[in-house]
Amino acid sequence: MATVNAPSTHTLVLPHSLALDGGQELDRVELAHETYGTLNADGSNAILVCHALTGDQHLASPHPITGKPGWWDRMVGPGKPIDTDRFFVVCANVIGSCLGSTGPASIAPDGRPYGMRFPVITIRDMVRAQVALLDALGIGRLHAVIGGSMGGMQALSLAANFPDRAERVLAIATTARHSAQNIAYHEVGRQAIMADPAWQGGEYYGTGQTPDKGLAVARMAAHITYLSEAGLTGKFGRQLQDREAKSFGFDADFQVESYLRHQGLSFTDRFDANSYLYITRATDYFDLAEEHGGRLVDAFAASQARFCIVSFDTDWLYPTAESRNIVHALNATAARVSFVELSAPYGHDSFLLDVPALDRVVKGFIQG
Ligand SMILES: CC(=O)SCCNC(=O)CCNC(=O)[C@H](O)C(C)(C)COP(=O)(O)OP(=O)(O)OC[C@H]1O[C@@H](n2cnc3c(N)ncnc32)[C@H](O)[C@@H]1OP(=O)(O)O
Numbered sequence: 289m290a291t292v293n294a295p296s297t298h299t300l301v302l303p304h305s306l307a308l309d310g311g312q313e314l315d316r317v318e319l320a321h322e323t324y325g326t327l328n329a330d331g332s333n334a335i336l337v338c339h340a341l342t343g344d345q346h347l348a349s350p351h352p353i354t355g356k357p358g359w360w361d362r363m364v365g366p367g368k369p370i371d372t373d374r375f376f377v378v379c380a381n382v383i384g385s386c387l388g389s390t391g392p393a394s395i396a397p398d399g400r401p402y403g404m405r406f407p408v409i410t411i412r413d414m415v416r417a418q419v420a421l422l423d424a425l426g427i428g429r430l431h432a433v434i435g436g437s438m439g440g441m442q443a444l445s446l447a448a449n450f451p452d453r454a455e456r457v458l459a460i461a462t463t464a465r466h467s468a469q470n471i472a473y474h475e476v477g478r479q480a481i482m483a484d485p486a487w488q489g490g491e492y493y494g495t496g497q498t499p500d501k502g503l504a505v506a507r508m509a510a511h512i513t514y515l516s517e518a519g520l521t522g523k524f525g526r527q528l529q530d531r532e533a534k535s536f537g538f539d540a541d542f543q544v545e546s547y548l549r550h551q552g553l554s555f556t557d558r559f560d561a562n563s564y565l566y567i568t569r570a571t572d573y574f575d576l577a578e579e580h581g582g583r584l585v586d587a588f589a590a591s592q593a594r595f596c597i598v599s600f601d602t603d604w605l606y607p608t609a610e611s612r613n614i615v616h617a618l619n620a621t622a623a624r625v626s627f628v629e630l631s632a633p634y635g636h637d638s639f640l641l642d643v644p645a646l647d648r649v650v651k652g653f654i655q656g
């Protein structure tokens with residue numbers, strides 16, 4: 289049985305090629321992952337946590353580039369809602385990403401980086417890789433699979449496509465399919481990257497030039513969707529940045545402009561532009577009903593899991609109506625499902641921030 293107490297990244301090379309929804313096969317797939325806690329003798333205490341769009345395996349360990357605490361450090365650890373004294377917690381960097389798992393920056397079998405030769409992947413492909421990791425770790429049935437945003441999509445996809453693999457499914461601030469508006473925002477970001485001359489058709493690896501300007505603009509546009517109007521107003525209002533009066537030019541006069549520029553630029557330090565293209569595409573293609581003959585209810589027909597669906601009242605990216613849609617489908621299959629809309633001022637990214645009510649829901653659901 290796997291016993292790992294100190295979180296550090298391990299890399300698993302999948303023992304077989306990965307058959308993808310797009311019809312291609314991906315060979316020698318590497319999955320960078322971290323584990324926390326100890327797997328018990330019968331392998332029944334494992335929790336898979338799936339990260340969001342630009343997240344990674346550094347769930348509760350410092351990020352190697354930014355040095356910041358893991359993205360769910362407040363949620364995962366000894367005595368925390370996901371208690372690593374009780375549970376064996378697994379978190380893997382998704383395929384297509386850039387924190388150690390196979391993605392467009394990885395070296396292809398011909399010895400050159402994949403770049404845009406990397407196959408387009410789906411959320412279900414990511415989940416197939418996660419399940420292969422569970423197999424390698426000796427985990428048959430998860431105590432729970434948990435995720436927010438794109439992590440929630442993976443949790444739902446695992447329940448739908450591998451119905452025997454999880455006893456509990458906790459999907460936070462997510463959707464069963466990307467809406468036209470969701471796709472539209474992603475397309476703005478992708479076009480910003482591709483319009484940057486440094487992108488070079490995605491062949492920028494080793495050239496000394498990276499499409500940071502495009503990637504920063506992509507992140508700026510996306511970042512707005514992760515926040516709320518009230519949150520932005522509360523934080524910045526119309527306050528000016530380091531000046532007494534407007535410049536009557538195009539400097540970052542307003543604090544909110546300065547903030548967004550900072551969010552965009554700092555993102556380019558930790559993320560690869562091609563990975564951004566591929567992962568946003570995977571979420572755009574996500575439509576659980578479409579994958580199961582057109583009816584969401586059929587996606588969950590074989591699942592015996594208990595579900596908990598959580599939304600935030602200020603999330604306009606994946607608003608509560610999207611969660612209700614999932615709950616209605618689960619109700620129609622007579623699944624055991626609980627649903628809560630939490631109140632938090634921060635918008636979509638509330639699941640990453642200090643929302644004590646979320647901690648209570650997570651703890652109650654996985655320990656109940
Ligand atoms: C689930 C997962 O997989 S994790 C996903 C990947 N991780 C992320 O998305 C994290 C990045 N995103 C964020 O940090 C998001 O902003 C949030 C919403 C989650 C965090 O919110 P908060 O903790 O409230 O941080 P906030 O949004 O205020 O941003 C703070 C940063 O903005 C900077 N900042 C604040 N005001 C200004 C300003 N006026 N001008 C310039 N920079 C500013 C701060 O200096 C700080 O910089 P740093 O991050 O380099 O230290």
Ligand SMILES: N[C@@H](CCO)C(=O)O
Nearest residue numbers: 340341342343437514
């Ligand atoms: N801000 C998070 C959540 C986006 O859905 C991320 O970048 O992954």
